[in-house]
Amino acid sequence: MNTYGVRPGDFEAFKNRLLLLNGLIFLSVSVGLVFIFPFRDKIGIIAMTTAIVLDLIIAFFAIKRTIRRLREVWSTYSLTIDDDFILRTQLHHADIKIHKDEIKTIKKSFTGDLVVKSSDWRKFLIIPRSLNGLEEVERLLSQWKPIKPTSRRTLILSLSSAIVIFFGLLLLLRYVFSRFIYSNRHPDMLSIKIIILVLMVISFIPLWVLRSMPQIDKRAKPKPWLFVLLIGYLILVVLSIAISIFIRIP
Numbered sequence: 001m002n003t004y005g006v007r008p009g010d011f012e013a014f015k016n017r018l019l020l021l022n023g024l025i026f027l028s029v030s031v032g033l034v035f036i037f038p039f040r041d042k043i044g045i046i047a048m049t050t051a052i053v054l055d056l057i058i059a060f061f062a063i064k065r066t067i068r069r070l071r072e073v074w075s076t077y078s079l080t081i082d083d084d085f086i087l088r089t090q091l092h093h094a095d096i097k098i099h100k101d102e103i104k105t106i107k108k109s110f111t112g113d114l115v116v117k118s119s120d121w122r123k124f125l126i127i128p129r130s131l132n133g134l135e136e137v138e139r140l141l142s143q144w145k146p147i148k149p150t151s152r153r154t155l156i157l158s159l160s161s162a163i164v165i166f167f168g169l170l171l172l173l174r175y176v177f178s179r180f181i182y183s184n185r186h187p188d189m190l191s192i193k194i195i196i197l198v199l200m201v202i203s204f205i206p207l208w209v210l211r212s213m214p215q216i217d218k219r220a221k222p223k224p225w226l227f228v229l230l231i232g233y234l235i236l237v238v239l240s241i242a243i244s245i246f247i248r249i250p
Contacts, residue, residue, distance in 0.1 A: 004079045004137060010130035011074045015067055026059050028163070032170045069217055079127060081140050086116060088125050094214035096125055106147045110155070114138065114147070122213050197237045204230060 030052050069092070076091035088096045102118045109115070112129035114137070127137060138147065207222045207230070 001080060001082045002133075002136070002140070004081075004131050004133045006074065006077045006128060006130045007132060008075045010128075011071060014074070014128070014130065015070070018067065018070075019063070022059065022063050026055065028166065029055055032166065066220070069219065073217070077128070077131075079125075079131060079137065081137065086125065086141070092217050092219055094218070096123060096214050098123065098125060100144050103145050106141055106145045107150050108138070108147050109150045110152045114141070116141070122209070124215070126215070194241060197234065197241065200230065200234055200237065204234075 034048060034052075073091040073093070076089075078089045080087040080089070084100045086098050086100075098116060098118045102120075104117045104119050105115075107115045107117075112134070114125075114127035114134075116125040116127065118124060127134070131137060141147065204227075207226070210216055211221050
């Protein structure tokens with residue numbers, strides 16, 4: 001059984017990569033908001049500007065809090081490799097244990113990080129390039145499963161596909177907004193309620209997935225009371241839609 005830790009001094013480089021990633025995400029969301037909201041009147045411009053400012057404020061505090069938490073747990077990362085399993089332990093995180101026969105793929109990115117995926121898509125291991133003894137870990141894991149390299153080109157293609165899907169969904173939302181909400185001078189409140197219901201149901205799925213993933217800091221996972229509020233809000237929206245439909249019936 002061999003145990004490995006990370007180099008504490010490498011956190012700053014990891015933080016810079018995280019800031020770059022979050023900056024790209026914020027830029028994409030801001031462009032998406034500009035793309036969705038129409039510029040027909042002052043209300044659309046005010047709504048778009050308000051949404052971007054709120055997004056910036058939320059992103060700033062969320063990233064600041066995330067970096068503080070990551071700094072606290074960075075040096076507690078520990079990787080253990082035994083004859084038939086690999087185990088990751090870290091403060092405030094659930095242990096991730098993947099048995100040898102559970103491993104589906106092992107990939108090495110062009111940055112040097114390793115990703116060990118199991119048959120359960122929610123259970124995977126990220127082995128950072130900052131790990132002490134990374135070459136030895138790579139040699140041991142290659143005896144279990146061939147390590148497939150991931151090139152920069154593959155990453156660019158994946159990001160391009162994600163961007164196309166993202167803006168495709170935005171285009172669909174823009175069509176829905178223009179067709180059912182902004183088509184008349186007075187917005188159709190029933191359509192607005194239905195869109196809110198759809199968006200809330202869609203948001204419920206990633207929240208539930210985040211809560212069940214062991215890679216997420218326990219302190220950052222959605223709390224049970226959030227799901228209670230969300231379900232209660234969904235019930236109210238459904239009742240509101242039902243009442244609106246009933247009132248419209250002649």
